[in-house]
Amino acid sequence: MLEIKDMVVAYGRVNAVKGISFEVKQGQIVTLLGTNGAGKSTTLRAISGLLKLASGEIWFEGERLDGLPAHKIVERGIAQSPEGRRLFRQMSVEDNLKLGAFSRKDTSGIRAEMDRIYDLFPVLGERRSEAAGLFSGGEQQMLAIGRAMMSRPKLLMLDEPSMGLSPIMTQTIMRTISELQADGVTILLVEQNAQAALSLADRGYVLEVGHIMFSDSGQALLGDDRVRKAYLGAD
Amino acid sequence: MDLFFQQLINGLSLGALYALIAVGYTVVYGIVQLINFAHGEIFMVGAFGAYATWMVMGQPANLSVGMALGVVLPLMLVGGVVSSVVVALLTERVAYRPLRNAPRLAPLISAIGVSVFLQEFVRLFYGTIPFVTRIPGWPDAKSAVPFPSISGISDASVQIGGVLVQASALFTLLALVVCTVFLWFFVNRTKTGRAMVATSQDPDTARLMGINVDRVIVAAFAVGAGLAAIAGVAHGLRYGNIDFRMGFLAGLKAFTAAVLGGIGNINGAVVGGLVLGVVEALASNYLGTTAWKDVWAFALLILVLVFRPQGLLGAKVVDRA
Ligand SMILES: Nc1ncnc2c1ncn2[C@@H]1O[C@H](COP(=O)(O)OP(=O)(O)O)[C@@H](O)[C@H]1O
Ligand SMILES: [Mg+2]
Numbered sequence: 415m416l417e418i419k420d421m422v423v424a425y426g427r428v429n430a431v432k433g434i435s436f437e438v439k440q441g442q443i444v445t446l447l448g449t450n451g452a453g454k455s456t457t458l459r460a461i462s463g464l465l466k467l468a469s470g471e472i473w474f475e476g477e478r479l480d481g482l483p484a485h486k487i488v489e490r491g492i493a494q495s496p497e498g499r500r501l502f503r504q505m506s507v508e509d510n511l512k513l514g515a516f517s518r519k520d521t522s523g524i525r526a527e528m529d530r531i532y533d534l535f536p537v538l539g540e541r542r543s544e545a546a547g548l549f550s551g552g553e554q555q556m557l558a559i560g561r562a563m564m565s566r567p568k569l570l571m572l573d574e575p576s577m578g579l580s581p582i583m584t585q586t587i588m589r590t591i592s593e594l595q596a597d598g599v600t601i602l603l604v605e606q607n608a609q610a611a612l613s614l615a616d617r618g619y620v621l622e623v624g625h626i627m628f629s630d631s632g633q634a635l636l637g638d639d640r641v642r643k644a645y646l647g648a649d
Numbered sequence: 650m651d652l653f654f655q656q657l658i659n660g661l662s663l664g665a666l667y668a669l670i671a672v673g674y675t676v677v678y679g680i681v682q683l684i685n686f687a688h689g690e691i692f693m694v695g696a697f698g699a700y701a702t703w704m705v706m707g708q709p710a711n712l713s714v715g716m717a718l719g720v721v722l723p724l725m726l727v728g729g730v731v732s733s734v735v736v737a738l739l740t741e742r743v744a745y746r747p748l749r750n751a752p753r754l755a756p757l758i759s760a761i762g763v764s765v766f767l768q769e770f771v772r773l774f775y776g777t778i779p780f781v782t783r784i785p786g787w788p789d790a791k792s793a794v795p796f797p798s799i800s801g802i803s804d805a806s807v808q809i810g811g812v813l814v815q816a817s818a819l820f821t822l823l824a825l826v827v828c829t830v831f832l833w834f835f836v837n838r839t840k841t842g843r844a845m846v847a848t849s850q851d852p853d854t855a856r857l858m859g860i861n862v863d864r865v866i867v868a869a870f871a872v873g874a875g876l877a878a879i880a881g882v883a884h885g886l887r888y889g890n891i892d893f894r895m896g897f898l899a900g901l902k903a904f905t906a907a908v909l910g911g912i913g914n915i916n917g918a919v920v921g922g923l924v925l926g927v928v929e930a931l932a933s934n935y936l937g938t939t940a941w942k943d944v945w946a947f948a949l950l951i952l953v954l955v956f957r958p959q960g961l962l963g964a965k966v967v968d969r970a
Contacts, residue, residue: 488859500854517859
């Protein structure tokens with residue numbers, strides 16, 4: 415469904431992503447792991463069209479994406495919940511969700527989508543007219559995911575959804591992610607919490623300073639010594 | 650006391666003029682962090698566009714109030730708005746968009762260039778087919794051009810107690826009220842308006858929502874230009890003439906108003922404009938002569954910049970209108 419080929423992304427003259435290739439198949443959860451500064455967010459931002467590629471290609475459902483402006487990429491069916499959630503904090507829950515549906519014109523479909531999200535996260539429905547900035551970290555993460563879902567994406571990219579959340583909240587979010595997968599959404603999940611991400615993932619890629627070091631199925635990576643040492647706190 | 654109220658109403662109507670122009674500085678700054686120094690010239694182009702519309706209509710004069718207010722003035726407003734919007738969008742496309750990712754100083758210099766260009770263009774080419782011929786019967790704009798007199802406004806006034814209110818002042822105040830209501834509706838109730846607020850708060854995230862930021866920028870320039878054109882007509886009615894330099898001082902004052910209210914904040918631009926107008930009117934009446942009015946206006950700007958740099962209502966984002 416999504417295929418990245420030899421992608422290089424630079425800030426100024428410094429390459430942050432140094433020629434990576436990977437693939438996300440329809441219906442899968444794929445995770446990108448790596449420590450801070452590995453290039454995970456840069457990768458997602460490039461796929462979303464916020465950053466230009468220095469070289470390489472991005473393909474989605476047989477169509478080349480790189481070079482398209484960001485709003486066209488949303489129209490193609492790729493949504494992102496960015497790192498740090500980036501909600502419109504002074505706007506209400508409802509207004510945030512409406513902005514998530516900006517690319518859509520089917521008013522009744524948007525309404526139905528919103529109701530689905532309020533079902534999934536009842537707290538958002540109960541406090542839909544309150545400003546997003548007033549919610550707890552976990553609730554804000556729910557809103558960020560909900561907002562990304564409003565465009566009805568085929569591929570949902572989540573950048574560190576567990577960041578700053580309690581273990582219980584992290585579990586809730588991870589459960590939501592697998593429910594979304596069960597609903598047919600394909601997911602590209604960026605995480606530093608390797609344990610949580612790999613338990614869900616069909617496939618994982620480990621990124622270090624802009625290179626993919628290795629990849630395997632989620633289960634295999636959970637048992638891999640290199641992953642256990644570097645990311646799961648085992649010694 | 651009558652004198653005070655007289656000056657207050659003078660100040661408010663002058664302030665309404667500043668406010669209408671100030672909105673353009675603030676919406677553009679809120680979205681692209683550009684101080685569009687050519688915005689004063691967009692105001693001037695609006696006045697000349699309205700004048701041109703009147704010329705094209707065959708210089709209708711001595712009309713009934715109904716014809717003047719119901720037909721001629723609305724058409725002049727439309728002509729002014731169209732001229733300003735077209736010129737503003739051209740400058741955005743030609744002078745600012747190519748510099749979107751350049752260092753901040755580049756678009757600023759480009760804006761100053763556009764400002765000089767527009768002044769000179771109107772001065773040299775108004776009423777001509779450039780480099781070909783003068784259009785017979787059109788005035789040139791090398792000196793002030795008398796603005797058409799509109800029955801019911803140019804010559805009219807209302808007496809309220811001891812206070813004499815010019816109809817042109819009422820027109821300006823009414824225009825500000827109508828435009829403020831329009832802005833509120835636009836920002837809060839239209840999709841483009843919501844996109845504008847989102848873009849001013851967080852442009853990258855706005856793009857992740859599927860918002861075409863280029864379109865939002867175009868909308869911001871268009872809205873600002875439309876209001877400036879209305880101000881241009883109000884200026885013509887108030888002072889009875891227009892000239893190619895009128896955008897310089899008015900633009901500077903309106904920019905002051907925008908900073909005063911908090912640049913990027915639409916409410917701030919409106920409040921800042923009104924406060925500036927009133928301070929200017931009262932100060933020039935009670936503290937020396939009218940010759941000093943610009944001194945007080947800019948003294949106020951300096952005081953605000955020193956003691957409350959975020960402006961009266963707080964800077965940042967086109968938050969609510
Ligand atoms: N806006 C930026 N400007 C310059 N360098 C950046 C910028 N954003 C990230 N980087 C650099 O790019 C590298 C990758 O960053 P990032 O993709 O954010 O990593 P991750 O998401 O894996 O933590 C880091 O070295 C980081 O310092
Ligand atoms: Mg990151």
